[in-house]
Amino acid sequence: xxxxxxxxxxxxxxxxxxxxxxxxxxxxxxxxxxxxxxxxxxxxxxxxxxxxxxxxxxxxxxxxxxxxxxxxxxxxxxxxxxxxxxxxxxxxxxxxxxxxxxxxxxxxxxxxxxxxxxxxxxxxxxxxxxxxxxxxxxxxxxxxxxxxxxxxxxxxxxxxxxxxxxxxxxxxxxxxxxxxxxxxxxxxxxxxxxxxxxxxxxxxxxxxxxxxxxxxxxxxxxxxxxxxxxxxxxxxxxxxxxxxxxxxxxxxxxxxxxxxxxxxxxxxxxxxxxxxxxxxxxxxxxxxxxxxxxxxx
Numbered sequence: 001x002x003x004x005x006x007x008x009x010x011x012x013x014x015x016x017x018x019x020x021x022x023x024x025x026x027x028x029x030x031x032x033x034x035x036x037x038x039x040x041x042x043x044x045x046x047x048x049x050x051x052x053x054x055x056x057x058x059x060x061x062x063x064x065x066x067x068x069x070x071x072x073x074x075x076x077x078x079x080x081x082x083x084x085x086x087x088x089x090x091x092x093x094x095x096x097x098x099x100x101x102x103x104x105x106x107x108x109x110x111x112x113x114x115x116x117x118x119x120x121x122x123x124x125x126x127x128x129x130x131x132x133x134x135x136x137x138x139x140x141x142x143x144x145x146x147x148x149x150x151x152x153x154x155x156x157x158x159x160x161x162x163x164x165x166x167x168x169x170x171x172x173x174x175x176x177x178x179x180x181x182x183x184x185x186x187x188x189x190x191x192x193x194x195x196x197x198x199x200x201x202x203x204x205x206x207x208x209x210x211x212x213x214x215x216x217x218x219x220x221x222x223x224x225x226x227x228x229x230x231x232x233x234x235x236x237x238x239x240x241x242x243x244x245x246x247x248x249x250x251x252x253x254x255x256x257x258x259x260x261x262x263x264x265x266x267x268x269x270x271x272x273x274x275x276x277x278x279x280x281x282x283x284x285x286x287x288x289x290x291x292x293x294x295x296x297x
Contacts, residue, residue, distance in 0.1 A: 030093075044082075057088065059074075195227060199238060212235065244280045244281070248288075
């Protein structure tokens with residue numbers, strides 16, 4: 001999968017601006033920039049959010065054709081194939097893009113970001129209708145991020161991380177009002193939200209569904225059914241996604257050995273952890289960290 005820096009250099013052949021770190025991007029989009037997406041040779045290792053301000057575009061996203069219009073928000077998650085089928089001549093939008101690593105490495109507010117990511121990124125519907133007020137608020141955060149990107153503020157990196165976290169939490173609040181609200185029954189909705197509340201607090205130590213079912217006083221079978229009914233995902237998928245995020249953060253942001261990271265996230269040994277990481281990312285933890293070292297040097 002390709003990072004922001006990879007895709008930008010592929011499309012434009014030069015850095016976005018002097019001193020750009022290549023992991024976070026805020027930009028205006030028009031017909032030309034949207035159609036450039038089709039020149040990419042593969043899927044992206046990024047989270048991307050597009051707010052349509054005017055016009056529309058049609059995309060083939062993970063094999064499904066969708067149309068995104070004014071006051072729609074489109075959410076792209078890592079690894080999904082996408083191609084742009086058509087863009088109206090009057091199309092205008094705002095786009096916020098963050099590399100997967102940038103998304104999971106915010107130490108000071110990592111728990112808040114993690115909680116916001118779950119309902120945001122594990123949704124089945126990548127297009128959300130937002131009100132003009134919500135569109136204006138989220139758009140202002142994207143524009144502010146763009147201003148900090150090109151500023152010489154010595155705290156630029158931290159400001160961007162915090163702006164990104166605010167954006168995610170605001171979006172999470174918006175989505176929580178949309179997601180199956182009132183259609184599945186209060187008991188089902190409440191149980192799902194209680195699970196989502198427990199998960200960020202315990203996933204590092206508790207990898208099994210039994211713990212969460214016991215904590216919620218239901219059977220594992222019933223919890224599995226509720227989580228799949230609401231989100232289309234399994235409990236294991238939620239747990240594994242967070243474990244991967246935690247592992248990536250530890251590999252990138254600490255000097256802990258692979259054995260120590262395996263112990264930190266409660267794997268029996270580094271071999272078991274390595275198999276999990278390879279299954280999720282397609283390379284070993286050691287290969288992932290070695291790749292990071294090559295990039296930084």
